[in-house]
Amino acid sequence: LISENFPDSSVRRLSAYLRQLELLSAAGVTRVSSRQLAERMKVGGAQVRRDLALFGQFGMRGVGYGVEEMIANLRDILGTERRWKTAVVGAGPLGLALLRYGDFPQRGFELVAAFDVDPAKIGMNVGTVEVFPMQRLEEVIARKEVKLAILAVPAAVAQQTADRLVAGGIEGIMNFATTALQAPANVHVSQVDITAQLEQLTFQISHDRDDRAETTS
Amino acid sequence: LISENFPDSSVRRLSAYLRQLELLSAAGVTRVSSRQLAERMKVGGAQVRRDLALFGQFGMRGVGYGVEEMIANLRDILGTERRWKTAVVGAGPLGLALLRYGDFPQRGFELVAAFDVDPAKIGMNVGTVEVFPMQRLEEVIARKEVKLAILAVPAAVAQQTADRLVAGGIEGIMNFATTALQAPANVHVSQVDITAQLEQLTFQISHDRDDRAETTS
DNA sequence: GTATGTGAAGTTATTCACAGCG
């Protein structure tokens, strides 16, 4: 059996479903239908059912989905049932903000180290982790068995830093620098480009205006 | 003429092309072919040509695209040829990091205000902007004609804050809180969920492992 | 009755392949 291929868009929605289910769970709700889940986001009920059914039969016909059960299933599918040792590389303003970001532990991401070049920051404790010198990157990554890296260094050194992360045995990199990273196929990269996100907004706003002008003319 | 509809995925790639072209420009390159542009990202040449051709005929047959010319065209398409007055709402660690993010000005985003509830932060200057009290949100937004908001407040108050931004006349919101915001159709929302991004990575890593196991058995 | 799971249909996006232009 050759590897089945799951649509990226479906996988992105799984995270969104999980967020909604966590909210429902906190509110004491125990069961939810595809339609209820759908109307909390801007998708159709069939979409929700199809997305979930891609990975198994989780629902009860005539009833819906069990909230707690589905949370566990989604975590299992997304891989966050297990804990992921994560490092923040670059302790500038953004890196420091991420180190203090409270949601990570409860979502399966365990911060275990930070790195920076600035001697003044070495040895500092931020949140629960220590800031190590950048020289020790490979060594600490390997020794602590870190699997995920959050890359928050200047764009100019992003690629060389990524290369060292790969050498240290990292499996995934979330890159905040505005650079398309090159990495071997077995290391996954997720590009988080804040400027690009803003550009999507300005595109939509600009073209919305055009549409209005067109339809009213 | 009813509004043409552009694929989201194409628009996302336009931002990526723009980043590459900016790099080429800085390196002194004046012309680039769709193939050259394509191999710097993981897309095909036809994809690049189709994406660009959606918005006009920018290339020179037999030659390629003019780098400077295409940069101007993409900025025009994305709406960043003009400057966008932008506010950061919530001056916690993340908000402060974004206020100091140096790329915004050169990309068309002009930070003009920040807001926070903490009295200790009011009146502070961060980067080039002043921190205003949250009570003055609508007033300052409207007076300064702010069009974009970067929302970096706790999830619990994200929706109510978004409502006030809408009341103040904002046109787009980039939301860092893990909450699907409700907003009227003329206000665009872009959801930036860092945890979800990490989950995409863990999904890929987990399923990669499965694939290897399957294909080697 | 109610809501899932899923073939089939419909829609949208990507890739192919080549005519046409510089």
Next chain:
DNA sequence: CGCTGTGAATAACTTCACATAC
């Protein structure tokens, strides 16, 4: 001759609609 721009073909994704199970 090289590279764009684009119809036509293909592939991917979404929605419909209903048999099926509770």
